[in-house]
Amino acid sequence: MANLGRGVTDLKLTPSDIPLAGDDLARFETSFEHTKEVWGELLEENGNRLQKGNLSLHWMNTEGSAWNKSRVKPSSRGLTLMDINRPDVYGTVPKIAPHRKFASRGSIRDQYLNRMPDVSDYTIMDRDEVWADNVETLYEEAVARQWKATTDVPWDEYEDIVKLPEDIRLASAQVATFLTEVEFVAADMPAKWLYHIPQDFLEVKMFMVTQMMDEARHQEVFRKRAIIGGGLLHASPGFEWALKVILEAPNHTMGSFMLNLLAEGMVLTIFRSGEMIAPTQLDKEIFRLTLQDEARHVSYGVMQVKNYLDKHPDRAAATEELHRFADIAEQVMLTTLTEPTVIEPLAVLLGGGIKYAETKGLDGVAKLWDMLISEYLQRCDRVGLDRHARCTLPRTAPWAA
Amino acid sequence: MGSVATKTSAKGAAEESTPFPSLSWFERLSALMKDNLEHYKKLGYCDCVADFCVTDGGPKGSPWIARVTFDAFEVLNVEDVGSGKTPTPDFMLEGSLETWRAMIESISDGDGRPALDQTINYLSHFHAPMNVTSDDPLRRDLFYRYNQSLQSFISGSSAFDTVFS
Numbered sequence: 031m032a033n034l035g036r037g038v039t040d041l042k043l044t045p046s047d048i049p050l051a052g053d054d055l056a057r058f059e060t061s062f063e064h065t066k067e068v069w070g071e072l073l074e075e076n077g078n079r080l081q082k083g084n085l086s087l088h089w090m091n092t093e094g095s096a097w098n099k100s101r102v103k104p105s106s107r108g109l110t111l112m113d114i115n116r117p118d119v120y121g122t123v124p125k126i127a128p129h130r131k132f133a134s135r136g137s138i139r140d141q142y143l144n145r146m147p148d149v150s151d152y153t154i155m156d157r158d159e160v161w162a163d164n165v166e167t168l169y170e171e172a173v174a175r176q177w178k179a180t181t182d183v184p185w186d187e188y189e190d191i192v193k194l195p196e197d198i199r200l201a202s203a204q205v206a207t208f209l210t211e212v213e214f215v216a217a218d219m220p221a222k223w224l225y226h227i228p229q230d231f232l233e234v235k236m237f238m239v240t241q242m243m244d245e246a247r248h249q250e251v252f253r254k255r256a257i258i259g260g261g262l263l264h265a266s267p268g269f270e271w272a273l274k275v276i277l278e279a280p281n282h283t284m285g286s287f288m289l290n291l292l293a294e295g296m297v298l299t300i301f302r303s304g305e306m307i308a309p310t311q312l313d314k315e316i317f318r319l320t321l322q323d324e325a326r327h328v329s330y331g332v333m334q335v336k337n338y339l340d341k342h343p344d345r346a347a348a349t350e351e352l353h354r355f356a357d358i359a360e361q362v363m364l365t366t367l368t369e370p371t372v373i374e375p376l377a378v379l380l381g382g383g384i385k386y387a388e389t390k391g392l393d394g395v396a397k398l399w400d401m402l403i404s405e406y407l408q409r410c411d412r413v414g415l416d417r418h419a420r421c422t423l424p425r426t427a428p429w430a431a
Numbered sequence: 432m433g434s435v436a437t438k439t440s441a442k443g444a445a446e447e448s449t450p451f452p453s454l455s456w457f458e459r460l461s462a463l464m465k466d467n468l469e470h471y472k473k474l475g476y477c478d479c480v481a482d483f484c485v486t487d488g489g490p491k492g493s494p495w496i497a498r499v500t501f502d503a504f505e506v507l508n509v510e511d512v513g514s515g516k517t518p519t520p521d522f523m524l525e526g527s528l529e530t531w532r533a534m535i536e537s538i539s540d541g542d543g544r545p546a547l548d549q550t551i552n553y554l555s556h557f558h559a560p561m562n563v564t565s566d567d568p569l570r571r572d573l574f575y576r577y578n579q580s581l582q583s584f585i586s587g588s589s590a591f592d593t594v595f596s
């Protein structure tokens with residue numbers, strides 16, 4: 031029974047069953063007792079010095095550093111990552127991370143490595159599993175283009191939503207509900223991999239954090255939009271399978287392909303459509319703000335997957351693996367795309383009401399479908415993955431074929 | 432095309448009118464961007480080279496294109512690129528004079544806020560009546576990455592009167 035693990039126990043959790051750390055705490059204690067020789071020695075040295083009132087001042091020794099050799103200057107837009115990465119000593123990102131420590135790239139660190147613990151969860155040691163050539167500029171852009179869901183949306187115009195016809199109100203609330211269900215996976219997925227990326231690839235880690243912040247804001251803004259517009263509506267089982275594929279992708283690049291290139295690419299199109307069919311100025315503002323965030327994520331995904339394939343020592347095998355992954359990812363994505371909770375409210379909004387949903391509305395969704403697929407295939411082309419012959423997504427919407 | 436005329440605006444005050452399409456129209460938007468630096472800083476960096484094309488705005492109904500180079504929070508350069516020029520821009524937003532006119536008038540009527548069906552994304556989303564083209568999907572996506580800034584840039588036209596050729 032013990033092998034069934036905590037998964038089964040968790041199903042029966044009640045508030046009083048919040049588990050104690052138990053064996054995990056015992057393992058933690060043992061682990062740190064075993065390494066006490068190293069960290070205890072550091073403590074003893076430091077303690078002795080401080081008791082004597084002495085200063086070490088070893089940190090003022092600049093030998094082995096780039097101190098004063100690599101002066102950087104701010105550019106017209108401030109001091110950017112690109113500016114500080116100009117000197118090779120700070121900007122050269124190693125192909126293979128040299129260790130599993132926290133010490134900063136470009137700092138004096140080699141002489142201390144043997145006294146530092148290893149972070150065994152840093153497992154992505156090859157830069158080209160996560161790197162994208164545009165990641166520094168995307169980070170800076172993300173920081174510069176942050177916005178606030180609480181105050182940058184004209185919520186004082188919410189009565190425009192309340193006055194909408196009931197079918198339009200319901201449809202726009204359902205679109206918002208759909209987006210609350212899917213958006214946060216784009217924070218969970220980078221969170222899953224972030225912890226496995228060593229500190230030498232700091233630019234990637236930093237960009238991932240901006241993506242997580244973006245998705246927190248998207249979750250926030252669509253939740254607020256749904257609730258102020260009447261309330262949250264229906265969850266969708268079809269969406270959740272696509273989200274599961276994203277989270278359970280075998281490696282980071284496959285997860286990034288599914289999330290950033292396929293799913294975020296499609297959500298970007300839906301956001302653009304959202305701006306187009308927005309029934310109020312308030313909604314238009316929401317979609318304009320969110321679509322620019324989404325386009326950044328797509329941009330990282332395209333360049334990251336491209337870099338992975340370009341730099342892979344066995345490109346043919348890596349490409350075939352990605353094809354195999356895409357074969358499933360596309361089919362699961364199709365499960366999402368055919369959910370009534372996304373197709374139908376879009377048809378109502380594109381048609382201008384339930385009355386025209388099956389005619390003008392579905393015609394509009396069919397155009398959207400064409401756009402989703404053709405843009406997805408263009409992005410695959412851009413990364414060097416030719417999916418034209420192998421794509422399992424119908425090129426045209428089922429009702430338009 | 433680059434001249435600035437004076438006319439009486441709909442609001443009754445004597446104002447400088449700027450012809451459209453013209454370089455001076457886009458230069459005026461660029462100046463407004465500079466004047467509203469804080470607003471554009473809040474929106475964030477906008478780094479792209481955009482061609483704005485009036486498909487029948489040139490001589491004898493030929494295309495007329497203004498190339499606008501955005502850098503961070505300002506416009507570095509506005510140039511007439513005739514019917515196209517290499518290197519290619521990141522993307523081109525194109526539409527007929529009639530479409531541009533309807534959009535610009537809507538922006539003016541809304542004091543900088545276009546009607547729901549007159550935003551640059553709305554008009555271009557289904558490739559008509561406007562269209563966004565690029566030879567690279569990644570560069571085309573800059574239209575979306577900077578959409579709020581680009582909309583704000585065009586919406587700046589509500590600050591002056593436009594006369595149409």
